[in-house]
Amino acid sequence: MSVMPAVSGVSGVSGTTGVPGVSGASAGLPGASGVSGTSGVSGDAGEAGDMPAPLAARARLFPALVAVYRAQLSRARVARIPLLFVATFQSIGIMILMRGVVDGGSEARSVVAGSSVLVVAFVALNLLAQYFGQLRASGGLDHYATLPVPPSAVVLGAAAAYASFTVPGTAVTAVMGSVLFQLPMTNLWILLAVIPLSGAALAGLGAALGLLAPRQELATLCGQLGMSAALLLGVLPAARMPQVVSYARDLLPSTYGVEALARSFDGQPDWWVVCADLGVCAGVAVVSLAAATWAYRRAAVR
């Protein structure tokens, strides 16, 4: 695509004759530069004045959220399905393992509930923390930051998509667990509330961790630690834990999802307590998603 006249080759004759033509051509250039140089600039400044140009429309919250959600969901086909299998098999494996240790009753309920919510923790907390960590480290956030989209739409859309990824795995785990430990499946519909609420709480936490971690590796580490905490504190029966650990358990938002699901396995569940547990999930979700939105704003404009 060169525009310059280049003379090349060992045929020295044509090379030598090219020289006068070359210097002649470039002699015409200074005049050309004078025309379109700085003189054009100052003329334009006078006419354009300083009238601000109209701003293009912002993307509204809900349509933007839906667009982000749809885009994120489509990523599952490319990148997430193997990980969803891992999440599900991990939880089913844990339940099979615990079958030798736990002999029915309330302990069995918490094992099944903990394993089911673990899928949520794996995907919503761990994978979302990794995703946002990676996006931030690579400069991928610039793409969203230079679009007129509300920060909450990006965070909520991504969080909702990751929470949705957990639905099949969590449902399969809960059903498998009920079969393994012979628990009643009549109240499993409660998953319809447990997955979105604990999903939102954990996804908000994961997004905030991923966006706040100073380095990508730390975001991954935080996500892994969060998931390990959900595994240990959620699956192991609470009654056998030392006092200090049970405080930590109370601090983890996934605990309340686990409790709500575990209670629903009772013959006559105390729905008020279940609702209270889910209420805690919802409260944590609001706080953590707000924190994640704040973290996104902070990460996007440096």
Add this chain to the structure above:
Amino acid sequence: MVCTVRGLVKTYPAARGRRGAPATPAVRASDGIDLDVVRGEVFGLLGPNGAGKSTLVRQLTGLLRPDEGQVRVLGHDLVRHPERAARLLSYLGQDSTALDELTVGLAAETTARLRGLETRAARDERDAVIEELGLGEVAGRPLKKLSGGQRRLACVAAALVGERPLLVLDEPTSGMDPVARRAVWAAVDRRRAERGVTVVLVTHNVIEAETVLDRVAVLDRGRVIACDTPAGLKALVADEVRLELVWRTEPPLEVPEVAALWKSAEAARAAGGASGRRWTLRLPPDDARAAIATVTGGPAFAALDDFTLATPSLEDVYIALGGRAEGAEGLVKV
């Protein structure tokens, strides 16, 4: 005036050394930059790696807050209101992570939606831009699975959806084949002709800069060391031509004329232009003619493999303006 920059300063703080990574001193990535970009022009930022091109465009797009100085885009103060940038301009960054796992079609459509378009309009724009850039065959494939050039083209598609009066493109054609490059420049030109769109373009491809830019600012260590039309810049070195000599083995320094050339090329050598078998000399036309007569006749000819004579390029301008020696290496010539 579309874009005015005055006294822009941005310093990246020094980083403490960690294990395996040495400490880096503070870097003044923008060091008092003044620029004016006129409506409807393709304005280029040229410079080697690390010259501060990307830092500058990140400040133009509200992604980075300058330490000092003023950035006005279409009459809006972007230092005070960085969030307005997204409603004034479209930015193509160097990274594609945000879109990598989406299909080309969905990447364009989602970006259009997030640029505020209704579903219907977003789909129309998606189809139009995919057609325009010749991405039809790969529209259903994720960006991740595409070659580097195609992926870049898909990112350009995402940058072009949704009308914006200013396009800020950071190395839009890197890794592209000539067909894709032509498609990009045709698309940019069309927007310029039809809607008077202004383009600010980062490049370190000298040839591209010469062919597509109306004006170019040459950056070096965070400063604008020259700003003019490509032709105007080349006029700075119009009294010189570039002679490239390639020797078969060792240069025949025993020939006095060749030794004299070698000595006169001291400056070029210092700038890394001449080394070993390949010499790049910048000479007045008469001297170049004499040099060619020398090397194509007599004993020196036996040692000569190839020679090229050319008018000055922006690369020569860059060196004449005092750009760093290693900087010239960072400029792509093909």
